[in-house]
Amino acid sequence: MxxxxxxxxxxxxxxxxxxxxxxxxxxxxxxxxxxxxxxxxxxxxxxxxxxxxxxxxxxxxxxxxxxxxxxxxxxxxxxxxxxxxxxxxxxxxxxxxxxxxxxxxxxxxxxxxxxxxxxxxxxxxxxxxxxxxxxxxxxxxxxxxxxxxxxxxxxxxxxxxxxxxxxFRPIPDARIAARLVERSGVAAEDARFLARLAQGSMGKAVAYAEEGWKDLRDRLRGVAAGRAKDPENFDMGEALDALIKEGAESDEPDGAAGDPGAADWRKGLRKSRERARGCLAILSLFYRDLVMIRENGAEPADPATAAELGAILEKVSTERLLDRLETLLEADVYLKRNANVRLTIEWALTA
Ligand SMILES: [Zn+2]
The missing domain is CATH 3.40.50.300 (P-loop containing nucleotide triphosphate hydrolases)
Structure with missing residues (x-):
């Protein structure tokens, strides 16, 4: 190094x-x-x-x-x-x-x-x-x-x-995305998404790419679309729970909390707690895009999601969106502090 x-x-x-x-x-x-x-x-x-x-x-x-x-x-x-x-x-x-x-x-x-x-x-x-x-x-x-x-x-x-x-400052999204395209062979659109999700951390972004988290986004898109279509009967908690369990290998608590490298991140991402945090973070990006599109007339950062976002946009007020965002952030804090994964997800979706 x-x-x-x-x-x-x-x-x-x-x-x-x-x-x-x-x-x-x-x-x-x-x-x-x-x-x-x-x-x-x-x-x-x-x-x-x-x-x-x-x-x-x-x-x-x-x-x-x-x-x-x-x-x-x-x-x-x-x-x-x-x-x-x-x-x-x-x-x-x-x-x-x-x-x-x-x-x-x-x-x-x-x-x-x-x-x-x-x-x-x-x-x-x-x-x-x-x-x-x-x-x-x-x-x-x-x-x-x-x-x-x-x-x-x-x-x-x-x-x-x-x-x-x-x-040390968060690394700019553009630098992270460029690195993912050059060295990890990620498509440009997916690289932009993974960079945003990683919030300034190259180690996390590389781990997300290696663990195929763009697929997790695509699956969550499907979940969000299902909910938008039939908000009364669609059980989002169950859909999320299935997504979390599917890729999780263990629930073991973390060991030393140092400054982990990409390999440690990768291992961490296979834990149900980290997958749950990832799902919440991806949903947060969806909501943030919705607010930006409505309030600033911004282009969606993730064009592939635009259709689903549009469908949700018609039904939800900006206040409600900001409310949802706040709840998701709060849920992430609980998960970080070792709260029960399933219960926290349920709470985040219904609060
Ligand atoms: Zn030397």
């Missing part, structure tokens, strides 16, 4: 290229931004570049250090992860024990002029944050800390003040 492969984070890439060239690196960075926009990927690319034995603009990818890094056995790269419990299940938060262990590791000095990179890309517990603060206040020489978070507010301000903050 190197800087060249990172898409849509040009200001961040430019910032670090400049800092590396002029040898003015901070000893700690805090990467913030929404999920799936490349924070974790960038952190690894930066670590590889910092540890490379023959670096240019980027890490070389050829030297011993780059090879060890890629194989996961470069000793100067320390990835701090949440501990596992007695049953061997990984916890979701880095605890104080993990940070003490880190402190122990860092007490072994590295050679003069060498660099060691410490990455923390999972949520940090309160006690752990205090222990971490001590390390950041008196950093052992040669170490560069990279903290990655979606919720900077959850970290104490004392940690913020010890880190150089780097903000």
């Amino acid at each position: 190197n800087f060249r492969e990172i898409i849509g984070q040009d200001p961040v890439t430019a910032f670090f290229r400049g800092a590396l060239k002029e040898h003015r690196l901070a000893h700690a960075y805090l990467f913030t931004g929404p999920e799936g926009v490349g924070k974790g990927t960038f952190a690894r690319a930066l670590a590889r570049r910092l540890l490379c034995r023959n670096p240019g603009d980027d890490s070389c990818g050829q030297c011993d250090a780059c090879r060890r890094f890629d194989a996961g056995n470069e000793l100067r790269f320390v990835h701090v992860t949440p501990p596992t419990d007695k049953k061997g299940v990984q916890k979701t938060v880095i605890d104080v024990e993990s940070v003490r262990e880190l402190a122990g590791r860092l007490s072994s000095r590295i050679a003069e002029g060498e660099t060691r990179v410490v990455l923390l890309d999972d949520p940090v517990g309160d006690d752990a944050a205090n222990a971490l603060l001590k390390l950041l206040e008196e950093p052992p020489p040669g170490n560069v800390f990279i903290l990655v978070t979606q919720s900077p507010g959850a970290l104490p301000s004392t940690i913020h003040s010890r880190c150089h903050k780097v903000r």
